[in-house]
Amino acid sequence: MLIAVLALTILSALFGLLLGYAAIRFKVEADPIADKIDALLPQSQCGQCGYPGCRPYAEAIAKGEADINLCVPGGDATVVALADLLGRDAKPLGGDQAGPKPKMVAFIDEQQCIGCTLCLQACPVDAILGAAKHMHTVIRSECTGCELCVAPCPVGCITMVPLEQTLATWKWPYPAETTSWQPQPPQECVQG
Amino acid sequence: MTKPRKLWRFHGGLHLPEHKQETCHQPSVKARIPTRLILPLQQHIGQPAEPVVKVGDQVLKGQVVAQPSGYVSVPIHASTSGVVTAIGEFPVPHPSGLPAPCIVIEPDGKDEWTERHPVADYRQLAPAEVRNLIRAGGIVGMGGAGFPTFIKLDPGPDKTVETLILNGAECEPYITADDRLMREQPHEVIGGLMILRHALQARECLIGVEDNKPEAYAALLEALRAHPDGDGIQVVQIPTLYPTGGEKQLIKVLTGKEVPSRGLPSDVGVVCQNVATAAAIYRCITAGEPLISRLVTVTGQGVAQPRNMEALIGTPVRELIEQCGGYAGEVEKLIMGGPMMGITLPNDTVPITKTTNCVLVPARGELPAPQPATPCIRCGECMRVCPTNLLPQQIYWHARAKDFDKAQDYNLFDCIECGCCAYVCQSHIPLVQYFRFAKTEIRAQEHERKKAELARKRHESRVERLEREKAERAERLRQKKEAAAATTAGGAPDPKKAAIEAAMERVRAKRAAAQAAAGGETSNPAQQEPAAAETAQAKETG
Numbered sequence: 001m002l003i004a005v006l007a008l009t010i011l012s013a014l015f016g017l018l019l020g021y022a023a024i025r026f027k028v029e030a031d032p033i034a035d036k037i038d039a040l041l042p043q044s045q046c047g048q049c050g051y052p053g054c055r056p057y058a059e060a061i062a063k064g065e066a067d068i069n070l071c072v073p074g075g076d077a078t079v080v081a082l083a084d085l086l087g088r089d090a091k092p093l094g095g096d097q098a099g100p101k102p103k104m105v106a107f108i109d110e111q112q113c114i115g116c117t118l119c120l121q122a123c124p125v126d127a128i129l130g131a132a133k134h135m136h137t138v139i140r141s142e143c144t145g146c147e148l149c150v151a152p153c154p155v156g157c158i159t160m161v162p163l164e165q166t167l168a169t170w171k172w173p174y175p176a177e178t179t180s181w182q183p184q185p186p187q188e189c190v191q192g
Numbered sequence: 193m194t195k196p197r198k199l200w201r202f203h204g205g206l207h208l209p210e211h212k213q214e215t216c217h218q219p220s221v222k223a224r225i226p227t228r229l230i231l232p233l234q235q236h237i238g239q240p241a242e243p244v245v246k247v248g249d250q251v252l253k254g255q256v257v258a259q260p261s262g263y264v265s266v267p268i269h270a271s272t273s274g275v276v277t278a279i280g281e282f283p284v285p286h287p288s289g290l291p292a293p294c295i296v297i298e299p300d301g302k303d304e305w306t307e308r309h310p311v312a313d314y315r316q317l318a319p320a321e322v323r324n325l326i327r328a329g330g331i332v333g334m335g336g337a338g339f340p341t342f343i344k345l346d347p348g349p350d351k352t353v354e355t356l357i358l359n360g361a362e363c364e365p366y367i368t369a370d371d372r373l374m375r376e377q378p379h380e381v382i383g384g385l386m387i388l389r390h391a392l393q394a395r396e397c398l399i400g401v402e403d404n405k406p407e408a409y410a411a412l413l414e415a416l417r418a419h420p421d422g423d424g425i426q427v428v429q430i431p432t433l434y435p436t437g438g439e440k441q442l443i444k445v446l447t448g449k450e451v452p453s454r455g456l457p458s459d460v461g462v463v464c465q466n467v468a469t470a471a472a473i474y475r476c477i478t479a480g481e482p483l484i485s486r487l488v489t490v491t492g493q494g495v496a497q498p499r500n501m502e503a504l505i506g507t508p509v510r511e512l513i514e515q516c517g518g519y520a521g522e523v524e525k526l527i528m529g530g531p532m533m534g535i536t537l538p539n540d541t542v543p544i545t546k547t548t549n550c551v552l553v554p555a556r557g558e559l560p561a562p563q564p565a566t567p568c569i570r571c572g573e574c575m576r577v578c579p580t581n582l583l584p585q586q587i588y589w590h591a592r593a594k595d596f597d598k599a600q601d602y603n604l605f606d607c608i609e610c611g612c613c614a615y616v617c618q619s620h621i622p623l624v625q626y627f628r629f630a631k632t633e634i635r636a637q638e639h640e641r642k643k644a645e646l647a648r649k650r651h652e653s654r655v656e657r658l659e660r661e662k663a664e665r666a667e668r669l670r671q672k673k674e675a676a677a678a679t680t681a682g683g684a685p686d687p688k689k690a691a692i693e694a695a696m697e698r699v700r701a702k703r704a705a706a707q708a709a710a711g712g713e714t715s716n717p718a719q720q721e722p723a724a725a726e727t728a729q730a731k732e733t734g
Contacts, residue, residue, distance in 0.1 A: 042640070043647035053651065077637075125650040126657075144647045167234065170288040171632040175625040 033086075034062040040081045041071060045124035046146030048072045053124065061086075069094040073145070104160040105143040106150065110135050112157035119149035119158060197398075197428050200448040202441045204577040205433040206612050208365050208532070210404060215491050216368040220376060220500035223515055225272050229297040229506035230543040231257065232284045236332040237339045238264030243295055249276045252306035254482050257295050266330045266340045271484040271504035274299040285528045285545060289538040297506070308480030314387050319345070322391040322477065329476035330483045330546070335359060335437070335466035336529065338547040341473070344465070345391045347458040354461035355447055356394035358385055358470055360401040360408065361430065361437035364530030367550040369487040370467050372500045374401065374408035377471055378415035384470030385425065387477050392463055397425040398446050399467070404432040434532070435610040439464045441579050453606050468549070488544055490516045494523035494553035503544050509551055510540035519553065527552040531559055532611040563620040574613035574623060580606045584613040584623050591630035596637070599630050607631075 038058035049070035051057040060066035061082070068082040069091045076093060083090035108119070108128070115133040120126075127143045130136030138149075150158050163169070234240035241258035251257060251270040258268040274297045281291035314322060327342040347353055358381070362370040374381055381399075389397050401409045409429055416422045430436055430445050440451045442464060449460040457464050468486060475481045484505055491498040496517025503512055509526065513519060526537040529550055544551075574584035583602055590599040607627050614623040 038648070041644070043644040043651065045647065045651050054648070124654065125647050126654045127650070142646070142650060144643075165288075165290060167284075167286055167288060167290060167292050169636070170286075170290060171636055172287070172625065172628040174629050175622045 034059045036085055037061050037082065040074075040078060040085065042074045042078065042144070044073045044144035044146040046073060046144070046148060048146075067091075067094060103163045104145040104147075105140050105163055106138045106145070106147070107159050107161045108136055108138055109157040109159070110137060112155050114155055116154060118152040118154065122148045122152045124148060197426065197446075198448075199428070199430060200445055202436075202444040202579050203581045204579045204612060205435065205441075206577055206615060207432070208434050208615075210432075211366045211491070212368050212371070212404065214366075214498045215489050215500055216371050216405075218499045220372045220487055220502055221515070223501040223503040223507060223512060225299045225301060225303060225504065226507045226511045227299070228277070228508070229271050229274070229299060229504065230282050230284075230508060230541075231268050231271070231295045231297065231506045232282075232543065232545060233258050233268060233293045233295065234284075235268065235338060235505070235545040235547060236266055237337065238262065238266075240293065241265060241268045243279050243293075245276050245279075245295065247276055247279055250274075251276060251297060252304050254308065254484060255306040256482075257297075260327070264340060264343065266327055266332055266342075267482075268295070269330055269482040269484050270297055271506050272297070272299045273302050273304040283538055283542045285535060285537060285542045285548065287535045294543075310480040311477050314477050315390060317390075319391045319393065322387065325477055326391075326473055328482070329472070331469060331472050331476055332483070332546050333466055334468040334472060334483075334486060334546060334549070336533070336547050336549060338545075341465065341469055344458075344463055345388070347392075347463065351458050352461060353392045353394045353458065353463050354396060355463075356385070356389055356392055356397045357442060357446060357462060357464040358388075358397070358399040358467050359437060359439070359442055359464055360399055360405075360412070360467040361442055362405070363402060363432070363434045363437035364532055364550075365434075366491050366552055367489050367530050368491075369489045369500055369549045371405045371408050372489075373468055373471060373487050374405070375411045378408075378411040379418075380471040380474045381412065381467050382415045382419050382422070382425075383478065384472070384474035386419070386421065387473050388463075388465060388470060389425075394463070395424070399425070399427045400430050400436075400442050400446050401427060402432045402436060403429045434612070435579055435608070438579060438608050438610060440608070453603055483546055486544070486546065486548070488512065488548055489550040490553070491550065492527075492553035493555035493558045494519055494521060496520040505546055506543045508541050508543055509537065512544065512551060513540065513553065520555070522556040524554050524556045524558065527554065532615070533609060562622070565621045566619040568619055568621060571618055573616045573618065577612040577616050579610060579612060580608060582607060584627075587630070588621065588623050588626050591626040594630075594633070596630055596634045600634065604630055604634075 034055075035058075038055055041054040041058060043054050045053045047053065049057045049066070049072070051060055051066065057066060057070065061068060068086065068088060069079045071078050072093065079093060080090045082088075106128075113135050115130065115135060117130065117132050117136070119136060120128050120130055124146060125142055125144055127139045128136050128149060129139060145160065147160055150160065233243065239260070239262040242261045243258045245251060245257045252273045253270060255270045256267045257270050257276070260266050276295060277298045278296040280293065282294040282296065283289070284292045284294065286292065311317065311325065317325075323342040323345050326345065327340065331341045332338045333341060333344070360370055360374055360381075362368070385397055385399065388394075399412055401412065403409075409427060412427045416425055416427060428446060430442075435441055436445060439457060443449055443451060443457055443460070443462050447462060449462060451457050451462075452459055472483045472486070476483065485502055486505065487500050488503050489498075489500050490512050495513055496519070499516055501512055501515065509528075526540060527534040528537055528542075528548055529535060529552070531552060531554070534550070534552060568585055568588065570585060572585070575582075578584055587599050587602045587604050587607070590596070590602065591604070604627060609624050609627065611624050614621070617623060
């Protein structure tokens, strides 16, 4: 009896130590699932999901606080990818957004810009170039189209312009289904 | 004559109605200088060239009008002398029908050459120098893909080129431009091959010609026999089968080697070049002439006199058709390239580019009309004819369901879009359309992912920067506070107070001086006033 209790106590102490050591030795810094979710998000840092950036949203999903259908720029493709990753059902895009918007970039009307730097402070990816009392301009290739710079501008000189299609960005359309075959009811059925 | 070379066979393939008789027996004709030349800045795979001329500039034939931007890029040359009248967006031959940046030149009719620098003996040049000349000549693969040739000639330090193959298969129906080139200019083709062999230091050279072009085969043999260093070069007749002209298919037929999935021919020690590219290289090196013209087959029942034309790059399609007797009958559409892999043109104002080998003008009913697609019955015909050994019906299902990962698992990107599967499809499913759709969609997603990654990095470094700045500000504030505390505690003279003291001292000194100057005289209150005011002021600020 005593030996059994002793043996179990020693064993549990031993395993406890082993687990404790492993927890320190193989400590995982961040939540890996949050990293995986973050990798699927479009990184526009737009905050349209209600969280201040993509990373906080990813963490909220990982904790189970947020739904997976809040990312407007990502659209349905992101919802499907997140559903795949988390083993949940895909659902239509939430919020008041009707559907995916065309890709946009910010454009500063340089004639009107007063050089107030407010948009510089709003841009989450530092894609606006400028200094106080100097004209600002958007670096098109870095702009994520998050629209966060539009509201702060006191003179309303920032507009969102759709990215025009070029030969490099053009995609073959989905083959037209209009000519596709439709089942024809057999003649006998028509007679009723 | 050596014994016939052993040939291999690639999987699948089709025997198609050839339609080559319409044009292959007529000598090619030099096309007129057009009324205007439209030179697209992107006629090759890679980055578009950048214009180096302005509107109104006078340019000479062969002058560089656009310089390469980046490594995978080549310059564009003026095809004739004239004046640059516009630089802007014009319709170009592209399936999208979108306009793209072009340089427009109005020819002056003089056709005056710029200074040319022919190389007397290319064998004195190092391979790298040959590559540079070929790049400066704006030469790209003229078989259709338009990959810059100089890159293909540089397989890298760790790869050796065993076999150099010249592609004279020209397997697609209707097209006879390479056939006419091999018949009319065999010496240039062989000469180009010699230069390519020198640049690559290749051991073995093969020219593959389909056996439906016996005249071209004979002409090349003749030219080879006449050439002093024709050893190690073999002209090989290969069975006519579509798509033997595909790079990987031709390599398989001639050498038995298979290029690995998503790999390059150089992975198996082979480099493949089109015969027209070889002829262009010959002209570029030995005559110093850049790539400014090419042979184009203008054919189809919708054109009155089908024939091959040597056209300047940038010639509008309409002017070529006019020189072939104009349109005949009811024209259904315009195709650039062949009926299997060509693209439909939006109109006839688009120009001939470096990769245009054919302008096909089919009359109504000449090509089979697209029929309504019916469901796939899994007959497996597409799989049987696929020259790259894919499973088109599986890829089709996944592309249709937009399940792109699965489509890639079935090696979607090995598809050469030859159209064999769609040709034999009993259900008339536009298979190639689905594959093209899936390919561009996957590439776009890849691009988005890269952009998102960049945005994430930029956002992270911004957050880091803001935190650093905040910490620095806090640190500065703390240091200032500490300094202030130190001065009050230590009793050291405060600079402000010291300044006030000094001012008071000066006032006192002034007053004393004034009193001394006045001597025993009665002191003037008016004189004293400013000094008093100054003292008061100093007190206020203190």
